Structures are given as C-alpha cells and as structure tokens.
Amino acid sequence: EIVLTQSPGTLSLSPGERATLSCRASQSVSSSYLAWYQQKPGQAPRLLIYGASSRATGIPDRFSGSGSGTDFTLTISRLEPEDFAVYYCQQYGSSPTFGQGTKVEIK
Amino acid sequence: QVQLVQSGAEVKKPGASVKVSCKASGYTFTSYGISWVRQAPGQGLEWMGWISAYNGNTNYAQKLQGRVTMTTDTSTSTAYMELRSLRSDDTAVYYCARDLNSIAARPKAFDYWGQGTLVTVSS
Numbered sequence: 001e002i003v004l005t006q007s008p009g010t011l012s013l014s015p016g017e018r019a020t021l022s023c024r025a026s027q028s029v030s031s032s033y034l035a036w037y038q039q040k041p042g043q044a045p046r047l048l049i050y051g052a053s054s055r056a057t058g059i060p061d062r063f064s065g066s067g068s069g070t071d072f073t074l075t076i077s078r079l080e081p082e083d084f085a086v087y088y089c090q091q092y093g094s095s096p097t098f099g100q101g102t103k104v105e106i107k
Numbered sequence: 108q109v110q111l112v113q114s115g116a117e118v119k120k121p122g123a124s125v126k127v128s129c130k131a132s133g134y135t136f137t138s139y140g141i142s143w144v145r146q147a148p149g150q151g152l153e154w155m156g157w158i159s160a161y162n163g164n165t166n167y168a169q170k171l172q173g174r175v176t177m178t179t180d181t182s183t184s185t186a187y188m189e190l191r192s193l194r195s196d197d198t199a200v201y202y203c204a205r206d207l208n209s210i211a212a213r214p215k216a217f218d219y220w221g222q223g224t225l226v227t228v229s230s
Contacts, residue, residue: 001169035216044202044220045152056218088152095168096142096154096214
C-alpha cells in the first residue's frame, strides 16, 4: 500500500495569501495518478486536480498542482474566503489511498 | 446533471450488516465505475473498494476483504455496498463516488460524490 503523508497538518493564512500544500508518497506514484480534493464541513469532497496537474471541470485557475514520482504540491495562488477547508491528496496508481489531510484555516 | 443520491442514515448493532445504496442519474451508468469511501467522525478519507458498472468487476481494500461486497443493479442505475460483522470502528459517513474516466479497468480519481450516509454502530 502506498502511504501518502501531507504537510503541514494545519496552515494558517490570510485571504489573498499563497498556500502551498505538500503530499509525499512512500513509493513512486505511477503515471502521476495523483489527485487533490477539497472538503468543507458537512460536505462531500470536491475534486480539484487529477493527473497531478490537470484542473477538474469548473475549478478556478488559482488552484494548481505539480510534482511527480513521490513529491506533489497543491498551490492556491491567492486564497479566497471560500478556500478555507481541508485538502486531501489521493493516489490511484495502485489500490487508492488518501493522505491524512491539510487544514487551511484563517489566520 | 450528474447526481448520486444515497440512502438514509442507519443505526446498527455490533455484528450486524448494513447495505447502503447509491442511485445514479444524469449519465450512462454502465460507462463508469463507482468507488465507496468512508470517513470516521473527525477523521480522514478511507477508500473501501470499487466496482465497474460496465462488467461488475470489483477491487476491494485489503483490510475489508471478506466483510464488504459491492454490487450494481443496472436496471435501476444503483450501486450497493454491504458491510458485514459491523464493529464500533465502522461508524462513519459512507460515500459513493464516480470514476473520472469512463470504462476504466480500475479505480481512478472521483469527480462526482454522493451526499454521504451516516452509519452508526452501537450497542
């Protein structure tokens, strides 16, 4: 099983700031089968990024993904009030697994 | 528009079974696989398994092998997840989620999600 470790656990930022979230895999993720999701309290997760860097339908371009192999990054260029949430990475190169999440909170 | 509508909340005793349904609409059901993902209270996401609505092939998480069964009814565009021998640590919100890519041979990223079904296991 591929273990995904997200850092930091919590990110305290102000609206308008840049957020950089990390996801590290215990072994290489094949074909960059890495996705990012946003989850708000009481809601289902929402797909943001798939294939490490492709934005899902309707996702604003302030969200971007990068990386390959074992190191991946989600960047939110300028935080909007609605972006404060928990973010999960997921690999689907083998049996899917999720990271433990990064909470982006208002500073 | 694509929708996945799940069945309502359940309360079960330890050792019992639960079966959660996920009714799909707005797309060709047999063209996409469905995964089930659960989330214990205050915790992260755990992938449970996947079923191809195209041919019924399944792929279960190793830790749940033998306790979980996923099925589909193509006549009603509904996916089902049954979990047996319930324990207290099975208390969670259970989500169904659709594959991003059609006719996939294995689970992918998930572009549409159900609203979640809370399953509470308590004596």
